[in-house]
Amino acid sequence: MVSVVSLDRLPALITSKQARVGVVGLGYVGLPLALELARAGFNVTGFDTNSARAASVNRGISHILDVSGEELAPLVRDGLLHAVDNFEQAGELDIIFICVPTPHDAAKAPDLSFVEAASREIGSHLRSGQLIILESTSYPGTTEEVMLPLLQASGLTPGEDFAVAFSPERVDPGNKAFDTHTTPKVVGGLTPRCSELTKLVFEQILDRQASVHIVSSPRAAEMTKLLENCFRSVNIALVNEMMLLCDRMGINVWEVIDAAATKPFGYMPFYPGPGVGGHCIPVDPYYLSWKARQYDFYTKFIELAAEINLSMPFYVVSRVAEALNSCEKSLRDSKVLLLGAAFKKDVNDARNSPSVRVMELLLKEGACLDYHDPYVEEVTVGLGIFSRRSRDIKLKAVRLDEATLKAADCVVITVAHSAYDFDWIVANSGLVVDTVNATRSIKAGSQKVVLI
Numbered sequence: 174m175v176s177v178v179s180l181d182r183l184p185a186l187i188t189s190k191q192a193r194v195g196v197v198g199l200g201y202v203g204l205p206l207a208l209e210l211a212r213a214g215f216n217v218t219g220f221d222t223n224s225a226r227a228a229s230v231n232r233g234i235s236h237i238l239d240v241s242g243e244e245l246a247p248l249v250r251d252g253l254l255h256a257v258d259n260f261e262q263a264g265e266l267d268i269i270f271i272c273v274p275t276p277h278d279a280a281k282a283p284d285l286s287f288v289e290a291a292s293r294e295i296g297s298h299l300r301s302g303q304l305i306i307l308e309s310t311s312y313p314g315t316t317e318e319v320m321l322p323l324l325q326a327s328g329l330t331p332g333e334d335f336a337v338a339f340s341p342e343r344v345d346p347g348n349k350a351f352d353t354h355t356t357p358k359v360v361g362g363l364t365p366r367c368s369e370l371t372k373l374v375f376e377q378i379l380d381r382q383a384s385v386h387i388v389s390s391p392r393a394a395e396m397t398k399l400l401e402n403c404f405r406s407v408n409i410a411l412v413n414e415m416m417l418l419c420d421r422m423g424i425n426v427w428e429v430i431d432a433a434a435t436k437p438f439g440y441m442p443f444y445p446g447p448g449v450g451g452h453c454i455p456v457d458p459y460y461l462s463w464k465a466r467q468y469d470f471y472t473k474f475i476e477l478a479a480e481i482n483l484s485m486p487f488y489v490v491s492r493v494a495e496a497l498n499s500c501e502k503s504l505r506d507s508k509v510l511l512l513g514a515a516f517k518k519d520v521n522d523a524r525n526s527p528s529v530r531v532m533e534l535l536l537k538e539g540a541c542l543d544y545h546d547p548y549v550e551e552v553t554v555g556l557g558i559f560s561r562r563s564r565d566i567k568l569k570a571v572r573l574d575e576a577t578l579k580a581a582d583c584v585v586i587t588v589a590h591s592a593y594d595f596d597w598i599v600a601n602s603g604l605v606v607d608t609v610n611a612t613r614s615i616k617a618g619s620q621k622v623v624l625i
């Protein structure tokens with residue numbers, strides 16, 4: 174039975190944890206959020222159109238490294254968290270978070286189909302008294318221009334009958350210092366009441382040190398997230414460019430970064446590497462440049478940063494070819510072993526991973542490629558863009574042992590997973606190209622390492 178309530182009742186329901194909460198999308202963002210809400214004592218329903226994912230959550234099994242089965246299973250067992258693969262129960266909930274993907278298409282234009290689908294489903298079950306919070310990263314205007322009209326199809330009035338807010342998710346998978354519980358939140362409601370209600374929800378689940386910062390509108394909150402991610406993209410591009418110059422000038426960029434980082438103000442270190450990956454840094458800036466063009470505005474910094482970051486896998490492959498050349502071997506037909514397929518250290522997410530781009534380029538050049546990653550068993554390598562072989566192919570991770578290392582003409586380190594023993598890797602390899610300075614503290618064999 175769906176009860177008719179008004180927004181006036183929501184504050185008491187939130188502070189008493191009687192509010193029933195839904196989280197749409199149980200991925201890297203949604204599952205940790207659902208866990209925090211359930212831990213705080215809310216009754217949480219997770220919605221995921223991927224039935225297998227919903228079923229595994231109901232068995233207490235997590236697919237995210239940051240959420241352990243030991244944390245998840247008791248909450249499921251105690252009935253605080255359960256997952257479904259359809260929206261039948263959406264009308265029964267008081268608060269619904271939307272944490273669905275916001276990828277770009279092949280031409281790097283925003284793909285909001287997941288936000289639209291989730292909003293349409295919620296809109297068809299919407300009742301008065303509900304609070305809907307969008308957490309997916311998108312361009313300024315998404316909440317009001319894309320989500321809101323689909324919710325209004327219910328005939329209800331936003332801000333009066335139901336509340337709407339945007340609150341960007343800032344979780345950084347693999348980060349041991351900050352997580353969903355300890356990271357401050359930014360909230361932009363459609364009205365001041367929408368903001369206050371959303372703030373109240375976050376205050377129930379956040380650590381006391383983590384504040385909730387209210388901005389004047391959903392658009393300001395959407396732009397905040399894009400500023401944060403463009404800041405990262407631009408600074409990574411800057412240090413990548415510095416690395417290219419240092420290489421040309423025969424200067425060790427890592428030494429320079431360490432030295433600059435001794436300055437206690439006005440500088441924070443960013444590190445070069447094989448490029449940027451994941452669902453955020455290589456995607457979100459394009460959302461902003463796409464939207465900016467509607468205002469006859471060209472985001473030059475952002476596009477330049479993307480250009481430099483996208484060029485890094487090509488540079489890595491040129492350095493691998495050069496390193497092999499110095500051993501009188503050609504890249505074609507050489508055995509190359511790539512270490513790391515995830516987009517960064519200690520995560521199992523290979524979406525938009527620069528390592529996968531490096532794999533595509535190595536294969537295009539005719540290298541005999543194997544890869545290893547402790548967290549990524551299989552990757553799909555798209556060869557269509559770079560070669561006449563138009564099919565995607567799947568590669569499976571090989572076992573990492575002495576024989577595999579010794580058999581490789583060149584070992585390329587693209588991710589410095591903590592699980593790797595780099596002393597052992599270098600000791601058993603003939604030639605190593607290190608793109609992330611993973612070998613900085615190796616004790617012997619540094620003459621075999623090409624650092625880029």
Ligand SMILES: NC(=O)c1ccc[n+]([C@@H]2O[C@H](COP(=O)([O-])OP(=O)(O)OC[C@H]3O[C@@H](n4cnc5c(N)ncnc54)[C@H](O)[C@@H]3O)[C@@H](O)[C@H]2O)c1
Nearest residue numbers: 198199200201202221222223272273275290291309310342
């Ligand atoms: N991954 C990150 O580190 C991170 C950090 C901050 C913000 N974000 C943003 O958060 C959002 C989610 O990212 P993610 O990494 O958690 O994605 P994800 O792919 O890990 O998870 C999304 C989940 O949503 C499900 N889903 C898709 N459409 C659905 C629908 N209509 N209804 C219900 N479930 C649906 C998918 O099956 C999947 O399980 C994106 O906008 C992303 O940019 C991600």
